[in-house]
Amino acid sequence: DARVTQTPRHKVTEMGQEVTMRCQPILGHNTVFWYRQTMMQGLELLAYFRNRAPLDDSGMPKDRFSAEMPDATLATLKIQPSEPRDSAVYFCASGSDPPNEQFFGPGTRLTVL
Amino acid sequence: DQQVKQNSPSLSVQEGRISILNCDYTNSMFDYFLWYKKYPAEGPTFLISISSIKDKNEDGRFTVFLNKSAKHLSLHIVPSQPGDSAVYFCAASAVGPSRQLTFGSGTQLTVLP
Numbered sequence A: 001d002a003r004v005t006q007t008p009r010h011k012v013t014e015m016g017q018e019v020t021m022r023c024q025p026i027l028g029h030n031t032v033f034w035y036r037q038t039m040m041q042g043l044e045l046l047a048y049f050r051n052r053a054p055l056d057d058s059g060m061p062k063d064r065f066s067a068e069m070p071d072a073t074l075a076t077l078k079i080q081p082s083e084p085r086d087s088a089v090y091f092c093a094s095g096s097d098p099p100n101e102q103f104f105g106p107g108t109r110l111t112v113l
Numbered sequence B: 001d002q003q004v005k006q007n008s009p010s011l012s013v014q015e016g017r018i019s020i021l022n023c024d025y026t027n028s029m030f031d032y033f034l035w036y037k038k039y040p041a042e043g044p045t046f047l048i049s050i051s052s053i054k055d056k057n058e059d060g061r062f063t064v065f066l067n068k069s070a071k072h073l074s075l076h077i078v079p080s081q082p083g084d085s086a087v088y089f090c091a092a093s094a095v096g097p098s099r100q101l102t103f104g105s106g107t108q109l110t111v112l113p
Helices: none
Strands: A005-007 A010-013 A020-026 A031-038 A040-052 A051-057 A063-069 A072-079 A087-097 A108-111 B008-012 B019-025 B028-039 B045-051 B058-059 B063-067 B072-077 B085-096 B101-103 B107-112
Touching: A005 A087, A010 A020, A020 A087, A020 A108, A031 A072, A031 B019, A040 A063, A051 A063, A072 A087, A072 B019, A072 B045, B008 B019, B019 B028, B019 B085, B019 B107, B028 B063, B028 B101, B045 B058, B045 B072
Parallel strands: A010 A108, B008 B107
Antiparallel strands: A005 A020, A020 A072, A031 A040, A031 A087, A040 A051, A063 A072, A087 A108, B019 B072, B028 B045, B028 B085, B058 B063, B063 B072, B085 B101, B085 B107
């Protein structure tokens, strides 16, 4: 049963600390996406990789957020320094195109105090 | 500027009746549309999709209708079951190499027993 996995599932940290979220996409998928879900904004796209190359990170605050794919089995999203407004659920999704279906991980619930 | 809009944040339906969830879009370049279902504390799961060359796609109790001239799509669930209670997201992708998804803000469906 192939699934996208994300770690950690929950993270509580203090303002100013570095946060790293990890994602293992489904084996064989060549696209990886990072989304943030907030109450007000729904699902916002933060970053998008195809074949490990970043294609679009326009949704990401560049001064504090960074996304990488060091290899095909790992995607990371880093926030440094974290701020209370970063509190949200962060989802990773993977897919292969075409078609366009994306498969989501369970999310990382981040709370920045 | 929201390119994909779900104007009803919530919908309640009696078990056994039809649930109709609506979605409007503004980008004429969208050519592929998807519906995702999300339970609390889980990632969204793909439900059903439709290409712009079709106006209807059916999968069991779920049917998606696309009206390109009105830039409107809808998801019909018949008959509705209590297990269908979840947040439903409409998503769309545009022609081009990026193929990223643009999501609506979601509709909370509650099916009452």
